[in-house]
Amino acid sequence: MILGAGMTGLAAGWASGFPVFEAEETPGGICSSCYVRPGERATV
Numbered sequence: 001m002i003l004g005a006g007m008t009g010l011a012a013g014w015a016s017g018f019p020v021f022e023a024e025e026t027p028g029g030i031c032s033s034c035y036v037r038p039g040e041r042a043t044v
């Protein structure tokens with residue numbers, strides 16, 4: 001089990017095949033966009 005779906009957790013999950021659990025609603029951590037969420041269109 002991997003806690004955190006930032007770039008590190010997503011890469012670890014991809015490499016290991018273990019499930020990744022994220023505390024926030026969307027993955028990406030501090031590397032995620034402030035403007036685009038899944039299902040939304042970019043506004044800038």
Ligand SMILES: Cc1cc2nc3c(=O)[nH]c(=O)nc-3n(C[C@H](O)[C@H](O)[C@H](O)COP(=O)(O)OP(=O)(O)OC[C@H]3O[C@@H](n4cnc5c(N)ncnc54)[C@H](O)[C@@H]3O)c2cc1C
Nearest residue numbers: 003004005006007008009021022023024027028029030031
């Ligand atoms: C303004 C800015 C610009 C940057 N520019 C660059 C760049 O040009 N090049 C570069 O290489 N890097 C850059 N970085 C750095 C890069 O974005 C980070 O090093 C990288 O995103 C860190 O990823 P991480 O997965 O280690 O951590 P994080 O992105 O912090 O992800 C951790 C995740 O774990 C989750 N989490 C925490 N606790 C729990 C819990 N108990 N249970 C479940 N989930 C949990 C968090 O919600 C978060 O989603 C930049 C960073 C910033 C802020």
